[in-house]
Amino acid sequence: MGSFFHRHPRLTPYLLLAPGVFWLGLFFLIPLAFLAYQSLQSGIYPTFEFTWEFSNFTDAISDYREQFFRSFLYAGLATVACLVLAYPLVYWIAFRAGPWRNLFLLFIIAPFFVTYLVRTLAWLNILSSEGPVVGFLRGIHVLDEDGQLLYSAFAVVSGITYNFFPFMALPLYVSLEQIDSRLLEAAKDLYASPREAFMRVTLPLSGPGIVAGTLLTFIPAAGDFINAELLGTPKQTMIGNVIQAKFLESLDYPTAAALSFVLMGMILVALLVYVRAVGSEKLTG
Amino acid sequence: MSIATETIVPRSRPGVAARAWAFVKRHALTAYALLAVGYLMLPIAVVILFSFNAPKGRFNYVWQGFTLDYWVNWDSVLGLREAVITSIEVGLLATVVATALGTFIALAIVRHHFVGRSATNLLVFLPMATPEIVLGASLLTLFLNTTAVFQLGFWTIFIAHVMFIVSFIVVTVKARLIGFDRHLEEAAMDLGADPLTTFRKITLPLIAPAMLAAALLGFALSIDDFVITYLNAGGTQTFPVFVWGAARVSVPPQVNVVASAIFLVAIALALANVFWQYRSAKRTQGAT
Numbered sequence: 001m002g003s004f005f006h007r008h009p010r011l012t013p014y015l016l017l018a019p020g021v022f023w024l025g026l027f028f029l030i031p032l033a034f035l036a037y038q039s040l041q042s043g044i045y046p047t048f049e050f051t052w053e054f055s056n057f058t059d060a061i062s063d064y065r066e067q068f069f070r071s072f073l074y075a076g077l078a079t080v081a082c083l084v085l086a087y088p089l090v091y092w093i094a095f096r097a098g099p100w101r102n103l104f105l106l107f108i109i110a111p112f113f114v115t116y117l118v119r120t121l122a123w124l125n126i127l128s129s130e131g132p133v134v135g136f137l138r139g140i141h142v143l144d145e146d147g148q149l150l151y152s153a154f155a156v157v158s159g160i161t162y163n164f165f166p167f168m169a170l171p172l173y174v175s176l177e178q179i180d181s182r183l184l185e186a187a188k189d190l191y192a193s194p195r196e197a198f199m200r201v202t203l204p205l206s207g208p209g210i211v212a213g214t215l216l217t218f219i220p221a222a223g224d225f226i227n228a229e230l231l232g233t234p235k236q237t238m239i240g241n242v243i244q245a246k247f248l249e250s251l252d253y254p255t256a257a258a259l260s261f262v263l264m265g266m267i268l269v270a271l272l273v274y275v276r277a278v279g280s281e282k283l284t285g
Numbered sequence: 286m287s288i289a290t291e292t293i294v295p296r297s298r299p300g301v302a303a304r305a306w307a308f309v310k311r312h313a314l315t316a317y318a319l320l321a322v323g324y325l326m327l328p329i330a331v332v333i334l335f336s337f338n339a340p341k342g343r344f345n346y347v348w349q350g351f352t353l354d355y356w357v358n359w360d361s362v363l364g365l366r367e368a369v370i371t372s373i374e375v376g377l378l379a380t381v382v383a384t385a386l387g388t389f390i391a392l393a394i395v396r397h398h399f400v401g402r403s404a405t406n407l408l409v410f411l412p413m414a415t416p417e418i419v420l421g422a423s424l425l426t427l428f429l430n431t432t433a434v435f436q437l438g439f440w441t442i443f444i445a446h447v448m449f450i451v452s453f454i455v456v457t458v459k460a461r462l463i464g465f466d467r468h469l470e471e472a473a474m475d476l477g478a479d480p481l482t483t484f485r486k487i488t489l490p491l492i493a494p495a496m497l498a499a500a501l502l503g504f505a506l507s508i509d510d511f512v513i514t515y516l517n518a519g520g521t522q523t524f525p526v527f528v529w530g531a532a533r534v535s536v537p538p539q540v541n542v543v544a545s546a547i548f549l550v551a552i553a554l555a556l557a558n559v560f561w562q563y564r565s566a567k568r569t570q571g572a573t
Contacts (some may be wrong), residue, residue: 020387088317114548115525117511162325238506240416
């Protein structure tokens with residue numbers, strides 16, 4: 001075996017790749033082809049036929065326009081909320097936390113250690129109408145006497161924001177931490193106010209982190225259905241809920257497959273528009 | 286000297302007001318950071334707290350009183366024990382397989398130049414950039430159309446988990462391989478070791494910590510996954526699938542017990558890692 005590697009050094013990388021690439025090919029790429037195949041079928045469970053049924057796609061878009069719109073709206077709002085909430089925290093960790101940095105980073109990823117569904121359910125306790133948060137907001141008349149927070153768009157967006165917060169915070173931290181402190185000193189020496197130094201040095205240099213964090217938050221958020229299911233009502237249904245129900249409850253596989261493709265396509269388009277807008281060099285550099 | 290100091294406009298010393306403002310600003314940020322950490326910790330505290338709650342009705346939403354009952358009888362809910370065991374079994378098995386496959390891919394990408402390298406990078410990146418629901422849905426259509434080979438259950442969950450974990454393993458191991466000193470391997474080869482012996486005696490021990498970190502990440506991802514698992518589980522329940530089913534009726538406090546236990550184990554491992562890094566950083570500082 002050893003002498004085999006000696007005789008064929010060029011084959012070594014391919015042998016190393018073979019098992020993993022085989023797995024990803026068989027269980028990631030080929031399934032995408034099956035998804036495409038299924039999305040063009042027609043019929044009723046359990047007999048589907050491949051009929052180039054392109055109307056699945058047009059129907060998917062026109063029937064579920066509302067859910068698509070809501071998915072992108074909620075995901076967008078949650079992404080902005082994550083960015084606004086995470087930036088000052090991560091800035092503080094990168095520049096002010098000193099020896100406590102690793103501990104605070106651990107605080108950021110700690111929510112990941114609680115099962116996704118269970119930490120989402122915890123928001124049921126926190127936002128519950130009998131809980132202290134609603135009680136306080138009613139007390140100061142931000143909410144009406146019978147006003148509630150749960151089962152609303154607010155609850156769903158809050159849930160998504162909380163659940164994907166680390167995806168925004170970690171890349172932001174990486175980009176802020178890499179900033180050469182001499183650049184900030186140089187800005188100061190050139191009479192930049194702290195505000196100017198932030199706007200013209202720190203913020204642009206954290207650009208790649210903002211872009212990476214936005215993508216990492218937005219993509220999974222747009223496909224999420226757990227928060228809408230647990231913290232919302234049917235009025236807050238997102239496209240993930242529809243896909244999941246079509247696959248597992250109404251057994252309408254072709255529509256579910258078409259919806260999955262449309263979701264993926266829309267995310268890709270959103271990505272391209274976003275990357276165009278911010279400039280692709282921010283993504284790589 | 287004196288001419289120079291006169292020609293350069295001296296920087297005005299910040300006044301009292303400016304300094305007070307700076308003080309407020311500085312501490313406002315610190316206060317915000319602590320608040321934000323509180324926000325992040327709040328649901329975790331709630332999960333742990335409500336594992337000790339003694340709910341009066343079916344719903345575990347409002348604090349009623351302290352009890353240890355649910356920690357002692359954590360598996361008294363029908364199906365919970367089986368679900369937890371399935372989660373651990375799938376997690377261990379998928380992690381071992383994915384860590385092996387992912388490490389091989391990372392080694393190939395970092396150490397070798399070959400035709401198809403950027404295609405491989407793309408293949409590894411794509412599953413991470415695809416929404417989970419699409420990953421799960423496409424895999425489900427494969428299984429639904431090949432029922433002669435695949436029946437939904439334990440093994441389809443295992444296949445799905447290996448598939449979505451591999452990319453994360455590759456990224457983690459790759460990051461550590463890049464800073465790897467290849468002279469050690471060259472030295473072993475010069476001393477007559479064949480490539481396999483070199484790999485076993487030199488490479489493997491050196492990348493073992495990266496593999497361990499990657500494996501821990503993989504296990505955490507596996508045990509937490511709901512979306513892909515739910516779509517491909519058939520009737521088999523993992524812990525998250527069990528929670529989903531329970532959430533449609535009422536969630537027993539035992540779910541909080543299991544989630545708290547998972548959290549405590551994970552946080553203990555993470556703290557051990559932080560401590561270990563701190564110590565090894567100190568040791569290398571001492572050496573130089």
